[in-house]
Every structure is written in structure tokens, then in C-alpha cells.
Amino acid sequence: MKYKNNIKHNTVTIIGSGPAGYTACIYAARANLKPVLITGKNIGGQLINTNEIENWPGETKKITGIELMDRMKIHAKKFKSHIIEDEIKEVNFNVTPFFLQGEKWQYYSQTVIIATGAYPRHLGLNTEKQFQGKGVSYCATCDGFFFKNQHVAVIGGGNTAIEEVLYLSKIVKKVYLIHRSNNFKAEKILLNRMYTLEKEKKVEIYKNYIVKEIIGDNLGVNGVLIQSNCNSHTYKKISLSGIFVAIGYEPNTSLFYNKLIMDNGYITIKKGNHNFFTQTSIPGIFAAGDVIDHVYKQAITSAASGCMAALDVDRYINNT
Numbered sequence: 001m002k003y004k005n006n007i008k009h010n011t012v013t014i015i016g017s018g019p020a021g022y023t024a025c026i027y028a029a030r031a032n033l034k035p036v037l038i039t040g041k042n043i044g045g046q047l048i049n050t051n052e053i054e055n056w057p058g059e060t061k062k063i064t065g066i067e068l069m070d071r072m073k074i075h076a077k078k079f080k081s082h083i084i085e086d087e088i089k090e091v092n093f094n095v096t097p098f099f100l101q102g103e104k105w106q107y108y109s110q111t112v113i114i115a116t117g118a119y120p121r122h123l124g125l126n127t128e129k130q131f132q133g134k135g136v137s138y139c140a141t142c143d144g145f146f147f148k149n150q151h152v153a154v155i156g157g158g159n160t161a162i163e164e165v166l167y168l169s170k171i172v173k174k175v176y177l178i179h180r181s182n183n184f185k186a187e188k189i190l191l192n193r194m195y196t197l198e199k200e201k202k203v204e205i206y207k208n209y210i211v212k213e214i215i216g217d218n219l220g221v222n223g224v225l226i227q228s229n230c231n232s233h234t235y236k237k238i239s240l241s242g243i244f245v246a247i248g249y250e251p252n253t254s255l256f257y258n259k260l261i262m263d264n265g266y267i268t269i270k271k272g273n274h275n276f277f278t279q280t281s282i283p284g285i286f287a288a289g290d291v292i293d294h295v296y297k298q299a300i301t302s303a304a305s306g307c308m309a310a311l312d313v314d315r316y317i318n319n320t
Helices: 019-030 045-049 065-078 126-130 140-147 159-168 188-199 299-318
Strands: 007-015 036-038 082-084 088-092 098-102 106-114 118-120 151-155 174-179 203-207 209-217 220-228 235-239 242-245 249-251 285-287
Touching: 007 019, 007 098, 007 299, 019 036, 019 045, 019 065, 019 106, 019 299, 036 106, 045 065, 045 118, 045 140, 065 082, 106 299, 126 209, 140 159, 140 242, 151 159, 151 235, 159 174, 159 188, 174 209, 174 220, 188 203, 209 235, 220 242, 285 299
Parallel strands: 007 036, 007 106, 036 082, 106 285, 151 174, 151 242, 174 203
Antiparallel strands: 088 098, 098 106, 118 249, 209 220, 220 235
């Protein structure tokens, strides 16, 4: 595919390269729409930080997030999709075709599918920012190796947090899990594995505690101060070398503020029993994956909505 003057004119442009983006790309390509997918900087999305996936339908063996996303990329390329490593910095949805400004190229597109995913939520502490990259991490599979045979903490209580605990327990000497609630949101199978590690003294669990301060020096993190939610006068200081924050994700939608109707940062789509389920407040602009989902947040539901968005685009193009 050749372009002139660094400007690309497309029928459908997909922004994002996670499960939603790649699935939308596969279905759009099969509909002969010749999709262009802009990967963004985080190629593969948040799923590449998942060490083991056990619930992908039809995949009975454990598979890593990186492996699954590589397969999706290969699948998309099989149908001659055009995948470009670029990041969209600005959009104008008030003109037709729609305009997208990337770091490398400019794009004009008849339709757009937004699948920009989400990014890790932060604790909001000054010391968290101070020690980011110096003991504070948001990805155990990325950084766990650097803490071999050391003590670390994981903050959170959902699937991601428990998965981080299970992964790190194979590398580090001990994992402290710190969770603000008394109850976990993670799946029972993951919790049971963690409780087994707790009995083996590889994991120590602090429920109803919040992180008050991350402690460290010029060399990096060396401890954490936690406070009880039940008794505000109860504090504990834990000596450790690393902290892995796993308290959820925020939709990556800041690019579309004041451009589309949103609800708490999530892009609003039409839904309902009618065509164009994934259409946003602007006809021709569709959205899929974590940017529209504040409930399920699963790779399979993101992929499903990517499929729906591509089918909606196909119907939209055929009806205009």
C-alpha cells in the first residue's frame, strides 16, 4: 500500500493493538475493508503483562499474554491488514473523513474504531512517583526478575493482583499482599493457589490495610508503611525491596475528551437492541474493549466487542 505526502486515506482505522483492536482488524479485513491498525506505544495492550492465561476458550494449555497477542497479530496480518507502529496524538472528528494526527503520519479515515485500552491505576502517593522505576512497578512479569530472592509487596485484591502474587512467589523470597478490603474480588481458583502459598509461608496477607507511605533512599525502595482500615492508629512497617501496584486500570481515553460523550472516562456507546451497538456519539466512530467496559474487563469480552465494532463498521459503510 503506497501513500503520498505522509498522508494515509483509509476506509477504517483502528486505534489500539490489544485484544479488541486485533480482533476488530481481523473481522474488518475479512469484510474486505482493508483496515489500518495503529498500534500505539503499548503494542499488545495490558494483556502482555499477564504471565498465564487459562481461560481463553479452546486453549487448554497455559499461554502467556505475549504469546496470545503475537498470535492475534499474525492472524490479522494473514488477511493482509496494514499494521503501523505509530501513536495517535490528536484527532478531529468534526471533519469528514475523520482526521488523526500520529507521531509519524497523518491519517484520514471514513470510519474509526477506538480500542486504546487502559493503563494501570496509581496509588496517588508522592513517594510512589518518587520511586517509580526504583522499586515501584506495575508489572511483575516485566520487573519481577530484578527482585530475585528478595522480599516484595503486591497491592490489590483482584485477579491481576493475585496473579502477580502467584508469579512473584516463584522468583522472590517472600510476597506480602496488601489489600484495603476484607474480601477479594479475584477468582476462587487463584485465591486457593495463593492460600496454599500462604500456608507454605511464601505469602503473607494483610487485609484491611492501605499503603500510607513508600519508604526508600537513593538506592530505591526499602520498605512500606501500611495503615489499618479498622483502626487508624494501627501501623505496620514492612522491610522489602519492591512494590507491585495492581489496583486496577483507567481507560486510556484522554485523547477523546470533549470529542465524544463519556461517562467517568469511559466512552459512551449506543448499546440496545438495534444496529451499531458499538457506535459512539458520532456516527462513523466506534469503540471497543476497555475504553467502554467498566464491569467485565476480560480479554475475551474485549475481543468480542472488537468483533462487534468491525461488524458495525461494515454495516455502517454499506448503509452510507
